[in-house]
Amino acid sequence: MKVLFVASEVAPYSKTGGLGDIAAALPAALAARGHQVQVVTPRYGSISTASLGPLQTPLTLQFPFGSVIARFRNLQLAEGLQLSFVEEETYFGSRPGLYGHGDDARRFGFFAMAALSQARFTGFDPDVVHLNDWQPGLAALAMRTSFESRARCITTIHNIAFQGNFPSSVVPELGVPWAVFNPQGSEFHGHFSFLKTALVYSHALTTVSPNYALEIQTREGGSGLDGLLRHRRSDLTGILNGIDDQEWDPNRDPHLPAPYSRDDISGKEHCTRALLEEFGLDPGPRGPVFGSVGRMSDQKGVELWQQVVQQQLARGGYAVVLGSGEKALQDQWLELAGRFPGRLGVKIGFDEGVAHRVEAGSDFFVMPSKFEPCGLNQMYSLRYGTVPIVRAVGGLKDTVVDLAEPEATGIVFKAYSARALAEACDRAWALWIDAPRLFAVRRRGMAQDFSWNHSAAQYEAVYAAPKKV
Ligand code: ADP
Numbered sequence: 001m002k003v004l005f006v007a008s009e010v011a012p013y014s015k016t017g018g019l020g021d022i023a024a025a026l027p028a029a030l031a032a033r034g035h036q037v038q039v040v041t042p043r044y045g046s047i048s049t050a051s052l053g054p055l056q057t058p059l060t061l062q063f064p065f066g067s068v069i070a071r072f073r074n075l076q077l078a079e080g081l082q083l084s085f086v087e088e089e090t091y092f093g094s095r096p097g098l099y100g101h102g103d104d105a106r107r108f109g110f111f112a113m114a115a116l117s118q119a120r121f122t123g124f125d126p127d128v129v130h131l132n133d134w135q136p137g138l139a140a141l142a143m144r145t146s147f148e149s150r151a152r153c154i155t156t157i158h159n160i161a162f163q164g165n166f167p168s169s170v171v172p173e174l175g176v177p178w179a180v181f182n183p184q185g186s187e188f189h190g191h192f193s194f195l196k197t198a199l200v201y202s203h204a205l206t207t208v209s210p211n212y213a214l215e216i217q218t219r220e221g222g223s224g225l226d227g228l229l230r231h232r233r234s235d236l237t238g239i240l241n242g243i244d245d246q247e248w249d250p251n252r253d254p255h256l257p258a259p260y261s262r263d264d265i266s267g268k269e270h271c272t273r274a275l276l277e278e279f280g281l282d283p284g285p286r287g288p289v290f291g292s293v294g295r296m297s298d299q300k301g302v303e304l305w306q307q308v309v310q311q312q313l314a315r316g317g318y319a320v321v322l323g324s325g326e327k328a329l330q331d332q333w334l335e336l337a338g339r340f341p342g343r344l345g346v347k348i349g350f351d352e353g354v355a356h357r358v359e360a361g362s363d364f365f366v367m368p369s370k371f372e373p374c375g376l377n378q379m380y381s382l383r384y385g386t387v388p389i390v391r392a393v394g395g396l397k398d399t400v401v402d403l404a405e406p407e408a409t410g411i412v413f414k415a416y417s418a419r420a421l422a423e424a425c426d427r428a429w430a431l432w433i434d435a436p437r438l439f440a441v442r443r444r445g446m447a448q449d450f451s452w453n454h455s456a457a458q459y460e461a462v463y464a465a466p467k468k469v
C-alpha cells in the first residue's frame with residue numbers, strides 16, 4: 001500500500017511526547033513490511049537543514065487569507081520510507097517551539113493542505129492518508145470537499161485532551177465551507193475543532209490502546225467528544241503503540257554504564273549505582289529506587305507522587321525524577337529535593353540519555369496517571385527489568401499485569417488517590433524484600449514483546465478495510 005502519513009512531530013527531529021516516537025517508528029515498521037510510506041512533517045526552526053535534502057520545487061497554496069508558498073526537503077530514510085519536511089519560514093522556521101502560537105489554525109491548516117498537495121504534485125497517489133492528532137485534521141475534510149481523493153482517510157487519536165479548537169473566525173479564513181460548521185460537522189461548542197473535523201470526516205479512527213478506545217467513549221474520558229465516538233464506535237480501533245526495541249534495549253544501550261539482559265541481569269545493579277551518583281544521592285545501604293520520567297502535567301499524576309514519595313524516602317528509599325512542564329510542579333519537586341538531600345534527585349529538563357539511565361537504574365517506575373492513552377515509559381520499564389507501578393487506566397491497564405495475577409509484571413492500583421498509590425508502594429516494598437519473587441517479576445517483564453511489527457500488522461488491517469462512510 002501507499003501511505004501518506006501526516007504528523008506534526010517526528011522523532012528525533014521534533015518531539016514533545018509519544019506522538020513523535022510513534023510517527024518515527026510506525027512508518028518504519030510499515031516500510032519494513034513492504035509498504036511505501038511518505039511521512040510529512042513541518043520543519044521547525046529547531047531542525048537544522050544541514051542534513052536534509054535540497055529544496056524541491058515550491059508549491060503555492062491559496063487560502064482566503066492569502067497565498068502561501070510551501071517548499072519541501074526530502075530524506076530517504078529506508079527503502080520505501082521517505083520523510084518530507086514542509087518548509088515555511090513565517091509559520092515554522094522562525095518560530096520557537098512547536099505549538100501554542102496565536103495563529104496555530106493557519107499554521108496547521110496550511111501544513112495539512114501542504115501534505116496533500118505535495119503528494120499530488122509528486123505523483124504519490126496514496127491508498128491511505130493517515131492523520132495523527134488534531135494538527136493535520138483539516139485534511140480529512142478537504143479530502144471530501146475541495147481535494148477529492150480516492151484514498152482512505154484514517155485518524156489516530158494520541159491524546160483526546162488536545163483538540164485544536166479555535167474561534168469560528170478561522171472558518172472563512174481557512175476556506176472551510178460554513179455548511180460544515182454545525183454540531184454534526186466541525187463545530188464544537190461554537191468553536192471550529194480540528195480534531196472533531198478529523199473524527200467526523202475520516203473513514204476510520206484508531207487510538208493508541210484498546211482500553212483508551214473504550215475510555216474515550218465515556219463522559220469522564222471523552223473530553224466532550226465521547227458522544228461522537230460512541231456514534232462511530234464501529235469505526236474505532238484501539239491499537240497499542242509499540243516501542244523501538246533497538247533504541248530501548250538494555251543490552252545495547254549506549255547511554256548505559258553497563259549492559260544487561262534477561263539472561264544476565266547483573267549489570268543492572270551497576271546502572272543503579274551510577275544513577276544514584278549521577279543524581280548526587282547517597283551511596284549508602286541500598287533501598288529501592290523509584291524512578292519517574294515525563295511531562296510534569298496534571299495528566300501524569302505528578303501531584304500524587306509528590307505526596308507519596310516523602311514516605312518512601314523517609315523509610316529508606318530513593319527517588320529520581322526527570323521531567324519538565326508546569327512551573328508549579330517543577331518548583332515543588334525542587335523544594336522537595338532540598339528537603340531530602342541524598343535521597344531525592346530531581347532534574348528539570350528533557351534529556352534522552354538521562355531518561356534511559358533512569359529506566360535502567362531504577363527498581364520501580366512510577367506512573368500514577370490521571371489518564372494515559374498508551375504510555376511508553378511503562379513498556380520501556382518492563383524491557384529494562386524495572387517494575388512499573390501504574391494506575392489502571394488507558395494503555396497502562398493493557399500493558400502491566402498486577403502482582404495478584406500469576407503472570408504478574410508490575411503493580412497496578414485503581415483509585416486516583418495518594419492513599420491508593422501509597423498502598424501500591426507498600427506492595428513494592430514487600431516485593432523488594434522478596435528477592436526471588438522480584439527476580440521472577442523482572443524477568444517476566446523483560447520477556448514481553450512490545451515490538452512495532454505486531455502493531456503495524458493491526459494498522460494494515462485498518463488500512464485495508466473497505467470504506468464505509
Ligand atoms: P506523553 O506522550 O503523554 O508525554 P508517553 O509516555 O506516551 O507520554 O511518551 C513520552 C515520551 O517522551 C517517552 O519516550 C519518554 O521517555 C519521553 N520523555 C518525556 N519526558 C522526558 C524528559 N524530560 N526527558 C527525556 N525524555 C522524556
